[in-house]
Each structure stands twice: as structure tokens, then as C-alpha cells.
Amino acid sequence: MFDFLGKRLQKSLAKIKSKRKLNENDILQAIREIKMSFLEADVNVFVVKKFIKNIKEKLIDLEIIDKLTPYQQVVKIVQEELIDVLGKEKQKISIKGKPEIILMIGLQGSGKTTSSVKIAKYLMKKENIKKPLLVAADVYRPAAIEQLVKLGKELRIDVFFKNKQKNPINIVKEAYKKAHDEKYDLLLIDTAGRLAINKELMQELDDIKKIVKPNEIIFVVDALSGQDIINVAQIFNDxxxxxxLLITKLDSDARGGAALSIRQILDIPILFIGTGEKTNEIDLFHPDRMAKRILGMGDVLSLIEKAKEVVDEKKSQKLMNRMISGKFDLNDLMEQLKQIKKFGKMSKLLKMIPGINNKISQIQINSTEEKFYLFEILISSMTKEEKQNPKLLKNSKRKTRILLGSGRKPQEYNKLINEFEKMSKQMKEISKKIKTGNLNGGFF
Ligand SMILES: Nc1nc2c(ncn2[C@@H]2O[C@H](COP(=O)(O)OP(=O)(O)OP(=O)(O)O)[C@@H](O)[C@H]2O)c(=O)[nH]1
Ligand SMILES: [Mg+2]
Known part of the structure; x- marks a missing residue:
């Protein structure tokens, strides 16, 4: 997520980290570096100019306050201005209509169809939407209707479509009537993509707008877009x-600067970001949290929210109790691996933890993920008895059977056993400390 900008910006700022005082030259050099970070991340020149002008004014007047180092003060200023670029406050869809009507627009392949389903699902979960209707208004691309119908089916969301109707205006009219007659509380219209600005298709969107009078018109923009997307957005907006705005594909290594710039140039809030192909990979956009993340300060709030969403509290409590009581078997380990997996990619998770961003390499992450995967396979080949009583795993007959069943190597098996033993030992020690009330320095 804006990783390129984040890494580049953090590198620029690291240069002044150890300085106890900043002279004019240091400040000018820092400003130059910050400017280059933004330009290289493909942020629009006008946005960069404004940003630099603002931080320059603040940095020149910088008065060193005792409590903060010069570095901390510079970071604070950059953070404030970054929040300004990203959009000051969190914006969200407030459900106004009955039904609430949302129109999705954007270039071809930007992610409109996927995002329509993501938004419907999100609003059902967070905004008390109970009966949404998705409308397949893309009659041009073969299989477009099928794509939406399939996604709707997976999530049990109704999809309105007409295979024989070639006029999207008529489809929308009918869907609009159905939504009112059958008391749907959300009407979400997925429209056809445009390769570039096309007058006819633009007129079609305008006609749809006039019929349904949407509460929200969401422009879906791919993070991989180049600078020309700003002009395109301008024309759509006019x-x-x-x-x-909804920026998609922020899970890729796209620089994302152009998409980001639309926010400030057109003064339109970013409502959501898409972070993967799955229908739950959507996040509300919080400018302040994103600024912190870009500056490597982590995003603990999002992490906590995510944890609340994916972790089954009862199971976690049970697991915790077993750990504290010194009982911890391979069933528990498997349960823990499953809970971790629910967070999604480990690299995404780690980026939310302050200070950790640049300290763990992708190689380390990959090897941990691989190890967890391996453990899951091996544990799956064990019997219930073996999982409850890991001592049985020393038996060579059992080992041979598990290796055969899982298709893994003996070294991998030994690694699991060793790591599990280490873990159980640590847990027994913690449990002892808790029981004796001797928990110096906490758990870790
Ligand atoms: N990695 C990733 N892929 C995404 C994201 N959003 C959409 N995609 C993928 O992008 C491709 C295009 O997505 P669609 O939703 O079909 O895009 P569209 O705008 O409806 O495309 P057209 O209807 O052809 O204009 C699909 O393969 C999606 O799975 C995202 O946030 N991350
Ligand atoms: Mg589509």
C-alpha cells in the first residue's frame, strides 16, 4: 500500500535521524529528497509543488522544541501535510436513500465489478444494509453479466440482469422499479468499462444518473494508472x-501516486481502497492512519480492527487458557495457525506494526509462511490421539505413516517436532511464572 512512496520517504528522512541540529542546508536537502520521493512515486507535479511549498514554510520556521528531536519535528510536519494530501478526515458512505443508490463508474478493468460486490458486502456488514440489489448494467463486454451473477451468488446477494436486453438504460429503469417495489435497501449499479473517454458511453452514464439520482457516484481507479488518469477523472467529474473515489489494486507494487493525486486535484474524498481480488479485501480509507503507515509509524488501530473481525474471541480465550494452564498440544497449534491465516498475507499484517516495516525482509516472511504451511500439512496427517499426545510422535512407525500421508520430508517432520517442543517448554515456563506471580517483564 503506497509502499514505494513509504520506503522512499522513510529513506529520505532517515538521513536526518541522527542530527541534533539542522542547519539551512540540511533542511533544504531534506526537502529536495522528500520532493524526489513524491515525484518518483508518480504523484502529480501540482500536488507535489503544493506539498513542498507547505512543508518548506513550516520547516523554515522550525523552532526546536525540547521534547522532540529535529527529526521527530520534521516527521510531524511531513505527516500533517501528508494527511492534507490524503484527505484530512475519514469519509464514509452514510446511508441516505431508501434504497441507497450507488453508481459505479470508471475505465475498463479498473475493478468496478469486483468493487461493487465488495462494497455491497461491506455495507451489509458495517452499515446495516439487509437487502441489497446489484445491477448488471454492462451489456457490452461478453461475460460481464455472468461475472456479476457469479459473485452475487457466492455471497447470496441478488443480482438484477437481463440477458436479452441490449439497452442498459432499460435495465436500470427496471431494476430501479424493482428495488422500490420490493423494498431493497441498496441499489448498486455496475456499469460498463470505458477504454478511454467515449462520448456515447458518457452520455449513457448521464442518462442512468438522471433516472436513478444516485446518492453516491464512485469513480473506481486502478493504482497502476499513469498520469493521464487525472484528465480522465476530470472529464468524468465535469x-x-x-x-x-475507490482506489483498487493497492496490494500490488503499483506506485499509486497518480490515483492518489486525483483526491487533491479534484477535491473528491477517497472512500475505500481495494487490497486484493477477494470480496473482503476492501478497507475504509483513513487519511491519518495511511499517513502514519507511509511514514513507517505503523497502523495499530487498523490492526486491532482487523483482529476483532477475524479472530474468534471464544476460541482465542480457550487457547489462552490452555496456554496459561501449561496444556498446549498440536490441536492448539493448528488452531493458532488457522487464526493467523485469517489475517491474510503475513506481509500485510506486519506492515501495520510500528517500526517493523523495514526490519523484516520479504525472505524471512516467506520462509515463516512456508513453515506454517508445512506445519499445517503435517498436523493434518496426524491422528486425534497424536495431536493430543505429541509424545507419540517419537514412534518411528507413526512418523513413517505421517510422512507418507503428508508427502513431506523427515527433516521437515523433525523441524515441526523441535519447534513444538520449544514452544511447549516456553509456555510451561510462562504458566509457572503466572502461577507463582513472578512475571518479571511480562511475557516476552
Ligand atoms: N489484486 C487486486 N486485483 C483486483 C482488485 N480489484 C479488482 N481486481 C482484479 O482486477 C481485474 C478487473 O476487475 P473487474 O472488477 O472485472 O474490473 P471492471 O472495472 O469491472 O472491468 P470491466 O467491466 O471490464 O470494465 C479482475 O481480475 C479483478 O480480480 C484489487 O484491489 N486487487
Ligand atoms: Mg466490470
Missing amino acids: KLKITG
Whole structure:
């Protein structure tokens, strides 16, 4: 997520980290570096100019306050201005209509269809939407209707479509009537993609807008877009008045600067970001949290929210109790691995933890993920008895059977046993400390 900008910016700022005083030259050099970071991340020149002008004014007047190092003060200023670029406050869709009507627009392949489903699912979970209707208004691309129908089916969300109707305006009219008649509380219209600005298709969107009078018109923009997306967004906005942005594919290594720049140039809030192909890979956009993340300060709030969403509290409590009581078997380990997996990719998770961003390499992450995967396979080949009583795993007949069943190597098996023993030992020690009330320095 804006990783390129983050890494580059953190590198620029690291140069002044150890300085106890900053002279004019240091400041100018830092400003130059910051400017280059933004330009290299493909942020629009006008946005960069404004940003630099603002931080320059603040940095020149910098008065060193005792409590903060010069570095901390510079970071604070950059953070404030970054929040300004990202959009000051969190924006969210407030459900106004009955039904709430959302129109999705954007270039071809930007992620409109996927995002339509993601938004419907998100609003059902967070905003008390109970009966959404998705509308397949893309009659041009073969299989477009099928794509939405399939996604809707997976999530048990109704999809309105007409295989024979070739006029999207008529489809929308009918869907609009159905939504009112059958008391749907959300009407979400997925429209056809445009390769570039095309007058006819633009008129079609305007006609749809006039019929349904949407509460939200969301412009879906791919993080991989180049600078020309800003012009495209401008034209869409002039004709249709966009109410919010959704930036997709922020899980890729796209620099994302161009998509990001639309926010400030057109003064349209970023409502959501797409972080993967799965229908739950959508996040509300919080400018302050994103600024912190870009500056390597972590995003603990998002991490806690995510944990609440994915971790089954009862199971965690049970697991915790077993750990404290010194009982911890391979069933528990498997349960723990499953809970971790629910967070998604480990690299995403680690980026939310302050200070850790640059300290763990992708290689280390990959090897941990691989190890967990391996453990899961091996544990799956064990009997219930073996999982409850790991001592049985020393038996060579059992070992041979498990290796055969899992298709793994003896070294891998030994690694699991060793690591499990180490873990159990640590847990027994912690449990002893808790029981004797002797927990110096906490758990870790
Ligand atoms: N990695 C990743 N892929 C995404 C994301 N959003 C969408 N995609 C993928 O991007 C491709 C295009 O997505 P669609 O939702 O079909 O895009 P669209 O705008 O509806 O495309 P058209 O209808 O052809 O204009 C699909 O392969 C999606 O799975 C995202 O946030 N991350
Ligand atoms: Mg589509």
C-alpha cells in the first residue's frame, strides 16, 4: 500500500535521524529528497509543488522544541501535510436513500465489478444494509453479466440482469422499479468499462444518473494508472460529479501516486481502497492512519480492527487458557495457525506494526509462511490421539505413516517436532511464572 512512496520517504528522512541540529542546508536537502520521493512515486507535479511549498514554510520556521528531536519535528510536519494530501478526515458512505443508490463508474478493468460486490458486502456488514440489489448494467463486454451473477451468488446477494436486453438504460429503469417495489435497501449499479473517454458511453452514464439520482457516484481507479488518469477523472467529474473515489489494486507494487493525486486535484474524498481480488479485501480509507503507515509509524488501530473481525474471541480465550494452564498440544497449534491465516498475507499484517516495516525482509516472511504451511500439512496427517499426545510422535512407525500421508520430508517432520517442543517448554515456563506471580517483564 503506497509502499514505494513509504520506503522512499522513510529513506529520505532517515538521513536526518541522527542530527541534533539542522542547519539551512540540511533542511533544504531534506526537502529536495522528500520532493524526489513524491515525484518518483508518480504523484502529480501540482500536488507535489503544493506539498513542498507547505512543508518548506513550516520547516523554515522550525523552532526546536525540547521534547522532540529535529527529526521527530520534521516527521510531524511531513505527516500533517501528508494527511492534507490524503484527505484530512475519514469519509464514509452514510446511508441516505431508501434504497441507497450507488453508481459505479470508471475505465475498463479498473475493478468496478469486483468493487461493487465488495462494497455491497461491506455495507451489509458495517452499515446495516439487509437487502441489497446489484445491477448488471454492462451489456457490452461478453461475460460481464455472468461475472456479476457469479459473485452475487457466492455471497447470496441478488443480482438484477437481463440477458436479452441490449439497452442498459432499460435495465436500470427496471431494476430501479424493482428495488422500490420490493423494498431493497441498496441499489448498486455496475456499469460498463470505458477504454478511454467515449462520448456515447458518457452520455449513457448521464442518462442512468438522471433516472436513478444516485446518492453516491464512485469513480473506481486502478493504482497502476499513469498520469493521464487525472484528465480522465476530470472529464468524468465535469459530466457526472463524482462523490467518492475507490482506489483498487493497492496490494500490488503499483506506485499509486497518480490515483492518489486525483483526491487533491479534484477535491473528491477517497472512500475505500481495494487490497486484493477477494470480496473482503476492501478497507475504509483513513487519511491519518495511511499517513502514519507511509511514514513507517505503523497502523495499530487498523490492526486491532482487523483482529476483532477475524479472530474468534471464544476460541482465542480457550487457547489462552490452555496456554496459561501449561496444556498446549498440536490441536492448539493448528488452531493458532488457522487464526493467523485469517489475517491474510503475513506481509500485510506486519506492515501495520510500528517500526517493523523495514526490519523484516520479504525472505524471512516467506520462509515463516512456508513453515506454517508445512506445519499445517503435517498436523493434518496426524491422528486425534497424536495431536493430543505429541509424545507419540517419537514412534518411528507413526512418523513413517505421517510422512507418507503428508508427502513431506523427515527433516521437515523433525523441524515441526523441535519447534513444538520449544514452544511447549516456553509456555510451561510462562504458566509457572503466572502461577507463582513472578512475571518479571511480562511475557516476552
Ligand atoms: N489484486 C487486486 N486485483 C483486483 C482488485 N480489484 C479488482 N481486481 C482484479 O482486477 C481485474 C478487473 O476487475 P473487474 O472488477 O472485472 O474490473 P471492471 O472495472 O469491472 O472491468 P470491466 O467491466 O471490464 O470494465 C479482475 O481480475 C479483478 O480480480 C484489487 O484491489 N486487487
Ligand atoms: Mg466490470
